[in-house]
Amino acid sequence: MDNLLRFRDDEPHEEPAVTLDAFLEQSDATAVRLEAGEDARLLIPHFGRLALVEVSFPRFRDGRGYSSARILREAGYTGELRAEGDVLVDQLLFMRRCGFDSFAPAQPLDLDVVKASLERYPNVYQTAADRSVPVWNLRHG
Amino acid sequence: MKLLTGNDLKSGAVTWWTGQDWSLHVEDAVDVGEHGEPILAREEALRRVNTPAIIDAVATPDGPRPAHIKHRIRALGPTVRPDLTLKPADPDAGGWVI
Amino acid sequence: MYKYDRFDQEIVDARVDEFRDQTRRRIAGELSEDQFKPLRLKNGLYLQLHAYMLRVAVPYGMMSGRQLRMLGHIARTYSRDYGHFTTRQNMQFHWIKLEQAPDILAELATVEMHAIQTSGESIRNISSDHFAGAAADEIADPRPWAELIRQWTTFHPEFSYFPRKFKIALTASDNDRVAALSHDIALKLVPGPDGEIGFCVHVGGGMGRTPFIAKLVRPYLPPQHLLSYIAAIMRVWNRYGRRDNIHKARIKILVHDLGAEEFTRQVEEEWQLMLPTEPPFPQAELDRIAVQFAPPPFETGLADTIDPAAAADPAFARWLTHNVHAHRQPGYAIVTVSLKPPGGIPGDITADQLELLADLAERYAFDELRSTHAQNVVLPHVRKADLHALWQALDAAGLATANVDLVSDIIVCPGLDYCSLANARSIPVAQKIADRFADYDRQKDLGELKIKISGCINACGHHHVGHIGILGVDRKGTENYQLLLGGSGAEDAALAKITGPGFDEDGVVDAVERTIERYRQLRTEGERFLDTYRRVGFEPFKEAIYG
Numbered sequence: 164m165d166n167l168l169r170f171r172d173d174e175p176h177e178e179p180a181v182t183l184d185a186f187l188e189q190s191d192a193t194a195v196r197l198e199a200g201e202d203a204r205l206l207i208p209h210f211g212r213l214a215l216v217e218v219s220f221p222r223f224r225d226g227r228g229y230s231s232a233r234i235l236r237e238a239g240y241t242g243e244l245r246a247e248g249d250v251l252v253d254q255l256l257f258m259r260r261c262g263f264d265s266f267a268p269a270q271p272l273d274l275d276v277v278k279a280s281l282e283r284y285p286n287v288y289q290t291a292a293d294r295s296v297p298v299w300n301l302r303h304g
Numbered sequence: 305m306k307l308l309t310g311n312d313l314k315s316g317a318v319t320w321w322t323g324q325d326w327s328l329h330v331e332d333a334v335d336v337g338e339h340g341e342p343i344l345a346r347e348e349a350l351r352r353v354n355t356p357a358i359i360d361a362v363a364t365p366d367g368p369r370p371a372h373i374k375h376r377i378r379a380l381g382p383t384v385r386p387d388l389t390l391k392p393a394d395p396d397a398g399g400w401v402i
Numbered sequence: 403m404y405k406y407d408r409f410d411q412e413i414v415d416a417r418v419d420e421f422r423d424q425t426r427r428r429i430a431g432e433l434s435e436d437q438f439k440p441l442r443l444k445n446g447l448y449l450q451l452h453a454y455m456l457r458v459a460v461p462y463g464m465m466s467g468r469q470l471r472m473l474g475h476i477a478r479t480y481s482r483d484y485g486h487f488t489t490r491q492n493m494q495f496h497w498i499k500l501e502q503a504p505d506i507l508a509e510l511a512t513v514e515m516h517a518i519q520t521s522g523e524s525i526r527n528i529s530s531d532h533f534a535g536a537a538a539d540e541i542a543d544p545r546p547w548a549e550l551i552r553q554w555t556t557f558h559p560e561f562s563y564f565p566r567k568f569k570i571a572l573t574a575s576d577n578d579r580v581a582a583l584s585h586d587i588a589l590k591l592v593p594g595p596d597g598e599i600g601f602c603v604h605v606g607g608g609m610g611r612t613p614f615i616a617k618l619v620r621p622y623l624p625p626q627h628l629l630s631y632i633a634a635i636m637r638v639w640n641r642y643g644r645r646d647n648i649h650k651a652r653i654k655i656l657v658h659d660l661g662a663e664e665f666t667r668q669v670e671e672e673w674q675l676m677l678p679t680e681p682p683f684p685q686a687e688l689d690r691i692a693v694q695f696a697p698p699p700f701e702t703g704l705a706d707t708i709d710p711a712a713a714a715d716p717a718f719a720r721w722l723t724h725n726v727h728a729h730r731q732p733g734y735a736i737v738t739v740s741l742k743p744p745g746g747i748p749g750d751i752t753a754d755q756l757e758l759l760a761d762l763a764e765r766y767a768f769d770e771l772r773s774t775h776a777q778n779v780v781l782p783h784v785r786k787a788d789l790h791a792l793w794q795a796l797d798a799a800g801l802a803t804a805n806v807d808l809v810s811d812i813i814v815c816p817g818l819d820y821c822s823l824a825n826a827r828s829i830p831v832a833q834k835i836a837d838r839f840a841d842y843d844r845q846k847d848l849g850e851l852k853i854k855i856s857g858c859i860n861a862c863g864h865h866h867v868g869h870i871g872i873l874g875v876d877r878k879g880t881e882n883y884q885l886l887l888g889g890s891g892a893e894d895a896a897l898a899k900i901t902g903p904g905f906d907e908d909g910v911v912d913a914v915e916r917t918i919e920r921y922r923q924l925r926t927e928g929e930r931f932l933d934t935y936r937r938v939g940f941e942p943f944k945e946a947i948y949g
Contacts, residue, residue, distance in 0.1 A: 224440060224523065226563025230640045233560050237679040253424065253441055260559035279423070284416045286409045288553045290681050291560070298409035298553075303686040314429065315499045316453035351431045354449055372879050374818060377827075378451050382819035384747055384829045388482055388497075 168266040168277070169243075170259070176215040176243055196247070203231040207238045216240065217267070220248040229261045236262035236292035252276050256284065262292030305335035305363050307370065308343055309378070310356035318378045319353060326353060329390065330379035331367035369400075376401045403464055403770060404549050404694045406514045413556070414511045417518055421445050422504035429501065444562070446494075446520030447503050451822050454498040456506060457520040462530035462548040462572070463491035463773045463780075467760035470771060472513040474756035480506050485756065487741060487749040489813055489862055490569070491529050491580075491773040492520055496820055518556060523564045525555040525636075529580045530572045532772040535695060536782040537575055538730040542591050542599050544574040546692040547628070550683060554629050561636045565643040566651035568636070569608075580775055581891035583607045583616045584867055586653045587635060592622060600625045605635055605665070606657030607895075609861035614654040615895045617662035619669060627673075630680040634673035638665070697731075698768035698783055704733025705787070712790040720804040720842060721793055729782075735789060737767070737781040738774070739796060740803040740811060744840055747829050748814045749777030758799050766792050775864075775891075776813055778806065808845045809853060809918070810836040813864050817857030817874060818881070824857035826874025826881035827907075831855055834911045839918075848918060851931045852891070867891035869932045870917060871898040872910055883910035887917065887943055888935045899940060901947055913947050920946035 169175060180196040181189065187205065194215035197203060206213060216235060218228040232244055243265050246258050250268035255277060258266070266272075287295045307330070308321035319326035320333035321343065327333070336343060340358040347356050360371035370376050381389030383398035391397035406414070421441075428438040442448075446457035458473070465473075473493055477485045480502050481495040488494055498506065510516055519526055528548045535543050551570060555561070561568075571582040574591040582588035588604040601623040607616030623631050639653045657665045713719050727736040739759065742748050751759075763771045763781055766788045772780035784792055796802040805811045812835060815821065817828030832855050839845055854868030858875075865871030871886035882904040889898030905913055918931070920943055925934045935943065 223437075224563055225645055226523075226561075226565075227641055227645075229560045229563060230637050233637075237676070251437065253437075254563070257557075257559040257562055276423075276427075280420075283420055284557070285412050287559075288413070288556050289558055298413075299684050299687045301409065302407070302690065303684050311449055311453075313435075314501050316449055318452060351434065354435050373881065374451070374824075377818055381452055383827065384819050384833070 166266075166268050166271045168268070168272065168274075170264045171243060173243075175265075178215070180215060180217040197228075197231055199225050199227040199231075201231075203234040204238070206235065206240070210238070210240050210242070213240070213242055215243045215245060217245045217247045218263070220246055220250055223249040223251050223254055225249075229257065232258070232261040232263050233292055252280050255280055260287070260291040260293045260295065305361050305368060306337060306340050306358050307333045307361045307368055307375075308336050308340050308347075308356060308358055309333070309370075309375065310347070310353035313352045313354055316354075320379075321347075330370065333361070333368045335361075335363070335368070373401060403466060404461075404545075404691060410553075411511070411514070414514070414516045414518075417445070417516060418504060418507045418511050421507055425500060425504050440522055442500075442503075443522030444519060444524055445503070445507065446492075446517035447498070447500070448521060449822065450496065450816075450820050451818075452820065453496060454500055454503065455494055455496050455820070456498045456503060456517055457488065457492050457494040458510060458515060458517050459520045459527045460492050460515075460773050461552050462528050462534070462545055463532050463775075464545065465771045465773065466513075467764040467769050467771070469513045469515055470756050470760040470763065472509060472515065474753040474760070476506055476509060477753040477756065483753045484750050485753075486747075486816065487751065487773050487777045487779070489775050489777060489815070489864055490527060491532070491775055492527055493773065496816075521567075523566050524562050524568065525558060525564075526567055526569045528552050528555070528570050528572060529585070529775060531575060531579050532774040532780045533579060533727065533736055533782065534574065534772075535697065536729050536731075536734075536736050537577075538728050539577055540574040540591075541593065542574050543692075543695055544572045544591055545695045546688060547589075547591070547625075548572050549691045549695075550628075550688060551632070554683070561633075561640060564636075564640055565645045566648065566653075568639075568653065570632075576893060578891075578893040578895070581864065581867060581895075583895040584609055584613075584864070584891060585616060587632065588616045589628075594622045594624065598625065601628060601631075603631065603635075605669075606654040606662070608652050608654040609864060609866050610652065611649055611859040611861075612655065612658075613861065613866040613897050614658060615897065616654075617657055617665075619662065619666045626682045626685075627677075629683055630676055631669075631673055633680055634669050634676055637676070638668050638672050642668075698770070700731045700734060700783070701785070702733075704785060706732045708786050708789060717797070717802075717804070718790060718793050720846075721802055722789065723846075724804045724806045724808060725802075726789065731783070733786055735784050735786050737784050737789070737792065738806045739779040739781065739801050740805055741778050741801075742805055742811050742836065743800055743803045744810070744836060745833060746800075748812055748832055751779075755799055755801060758795070759801070762792060762795055776806075776811065778811070804842070805845060807850045807852065809839045809848050809851045810845060811852075812836060813852070813854040813868070815856050815858075815863035817855075817863075821857060821862075823860055824874065825859075825876035826857050826883065828855045828857035828863055828872070828874055831872060831874070831883060831907055831910060834907065835914055838911055838915060848922075849928075849930055851918070853914070854889075854891075864891055865889075866897050867895065868898055869930075869935070870914060872914075873900075875904060877904065881907060883907065885910060885913050885917070885947065887940065888932065890932060894932075901940075901944055903948075916946045917943055
């Protein structure tokens with residue numbers, strides 16, 4: 164957890180994340196770890212008790228976690244959404260846009276490069292899970 | 305014989321291991337024999353040559369001749385543009401590839 | 403044509419800055435090649451056999467004279483005085499140095515061009531009809547939609563780490579000029595039940611080692627739902643496409659494995675779930691884009707004829723026959739500039755030729771050019787009165803070969819002369835076939851005959867959809883060529899069938915000739931090779947080839 168990078172104001176969640184199967188069986192679990200191939204929609208009925216979803220990135224090229232994040236945010240999840248594993252600086256902006264607000268990279272990230280990467284693009288073309296206003300809306304008010 | 309080859313990180317050019325350094329010319333390549341792996345590992349760690357690989361070749365009076373046509377084309381250049389190969393003055397250089 | 407505004411320009415400029423930083427980190431050793439490779443590929447920078455290669459995006463094949471001049475400048479400054487048009491309407495430059503790639507991107511950005519997502523496992527350049535806005539047979543202009551999709555797919559946060567590459571084609575005519583059904587998504591503008599123009603959606607086409615013709619997923623999609631529906635298709639694939647085997651990762655495999663019906667059901671279900679949160683594009687934005695594709699200021703009242711004195715020149719007359727197509731505006735014509743001269747390399751164009759075409763487009767074609775998937779260039783709006791002068795200028799530069807859609811207008815990938823994936827050379831085979839059929843009368847007699855050649859199973863040379871296809875393979879370290887017959891990349895899309903054992907380079911040229919001679923024996927009056935093949939079947943040709 165030394166490498167944990169958070170973009171939230173609340174305190175980090177203390178309870179360890181359990182597997183999806185365990186989470187669905189244990190009615191008191193509040194943190195879950197979602198593997199790349201698992202269906203994020205199974206969590207939707209449980210948002211009330213869910214404080215942390217940790218989405219696994221086994222390899223940075225495996226993009227399934229981006230859809231998991233979008234699905235959770237579209238469904239109204241507001242708790243911590245953490246990308247864990249092979250999380251590299253050059254993917255961070257897309258992850259932020261998909262709704263991740265915390266990162267547990269396997270290797271530490273250079274914070275200066277992180278800052279530059281997240282601030283580099285002044286505009287985006289799409290509506291996503293972040294607050295960026297797409298240029299289509301900027302163009303037309 | 306075995307040759308160690310790759311592409312230079314900055315230029316992308318095909319390079320051949322000469323025993324001390326890398327050369328653009330396959331004629332300079334040395335037989336790395338059974339000792340290629342540690343050199344490859346060391347050079348890969350230095351991150352200045354991309355996709356280093358050990359390939360088979362045959363020793364000839366004119367120098368090493370890679371066993372596979374792909375590496376012969378790598379060593380020469382595009383056969384359809386003799387002017388852009390490493391032997392632009394030799395219009396028949398493409399014949400070496402076959 | 404579409405002009406960047408401040409926002410578009412800022413995004414492309416930021417990309418240059420980002421890639422400069424990534425390149426710096428790679429050269430400094432902070433990034434491994436394994437980490438850098440996907441980053442450079444998302445900017446179209448490949449490492450090929452002899453050097454890096456940069457693929458520049460030509461969105462839906464449209465270019466201005468200023469942009470072509472910049473491509474010429476890049477060819478001269480950073481490559482070796484030439485560029486190469488690809489089979490997806492892009493332009494690629496060999497001999498690029500990694501250190502200079504950021505500078506090239508910076509130069510491209512000054513003319514509103516980039517290399518974003520021209521490679522890698524991302525949403526690639528949108529291809530579209532090279533006759534768009536000029537063709538008499540289109541029901542609407544596809545380009546505003548293509549530009550809308552271009553923007554929406556640029557740096558899409560959810561869909562930038564796909565299982566594999568993803569290609570979209572957009573057509574607006576019953577004549578498919580972009581091999582649409584060989585794409586991951588094929589969108590065709592069609593009228594809906596109430597007359598409004600929307601989209602017919604096919605999914606899961608592709609070439610490669612497992613070729614498929616795209617399957618119908620939705621006969622009519624109302625236009626306002628275009629992006630959400632594409633998003634649903636992409637999300638289903640992103641979640642459930644195979645990632646364990648690179649050769650089975652394309653959406654075509656998912657569509658095939660699930661079946662078109664089940665795939666469609668999943669897409670429709672996902673779409674319904676996404677609709678509430680995936681906002682439609684603003685109509686005002688589509689309108690803003692569409693204005694920029696308004697027809698150029700055509701002159702009216704022009705004579706719709708060509709000067710008979712000029713047309714008496716047989717060479718000009720040939721070019722008129724094969725390289726000039728009907729325009730929707732009386733008095734105008736569409737000109738295809740063939741990049742398939744005898745002895746040339748299909749799709750290659752020199753810096754001088756790029757600059758000349760820029761001049762000619764500005765002078766004769768309202769400053770518009772198009773690249774075609776057949777690796778030629780189109781001047782879409784030429785006054786018929788200017789055709790002779792234009793032809794003379796092209797002829798002087800070796801750009802007036804009269805062979806569009808004939809046997810020597812061959813689609814071919816770079817093959818083993820350049821490409822690190824190739825198993826065999828493909829360009830020399832194309833050159834030998836073109837040489838064998840060099841006689842104009844022989845070519846004209848054969849009529850439309852599309853030969854497509856790939857140097858490996860990845861099929862960049864579209865061999866699966868050639869009337870005659872050739873696939874280069876590696877047989878125990880020597881080049882070997884398989885022959886395929888009966889494919890089509892047009893509206894009558896079909897996959898070609900392998901004839902049998904392969905040939906060496908000269909052998910496959912002989913086999914092509916035997917195939918064509920058998921066609922001449924079997925054809926009826928005016929029948930194309932493909933139609934004869936479909937009528938008589940495979941066996942008579944197999945017999946001619948193998949005896």
